[in-house]
Amino acid sequence: MPKAKSQKSLDKWTKQKWRTASGKKSSKTGEVYAPAKTIAKLKSTAAGKKKLAAANAKKRAATKKGKQHAKHGLHKGKKR
Numbered sequence: 383m384p385k386a387k388s389q390k391s392l393d394k395w396t397k398q399k400w401r402t403a404s405g406k407k408s409s410k411t412g413e414v415y416a417p418a419k420t421i422a423k424l425k426s427t428a429a430g431k432k433k434l435a436a437a438n439a440k441k442r443a444a445t446k447k448g449k450q451h452a453k454h455g456l457h458k459g460k461k462r
Contacts (some may be wrong), residue, residue, distance in 0.1 A: 399417075414437045416457075424456075437455060440452050
């Protein structure tokens with residue numbers, strides 16, 4: 383039986399290498415997790431660095447409030 387579209391998407395998502403921008407644990411740094419390719423792309427431009435810094439600030443603020451998830455905007459436009 384062929385996989386459903388959602389199952390294929392999950393397979394693709396799981397195969398990606400997810401990490402923080404520094405490569406350290408998010409619990410220690412407060413940084414967001416994103417695919418390595420996305421982080422590399424963001425770090426390559428000044429605008430991308432600003433976007434990554436803003437996402438990290440939102441993540442840290444949400445963590446201080448005791449929330450596990452933060453709406454930081456890096457995954458904007460992607461179905462959840």
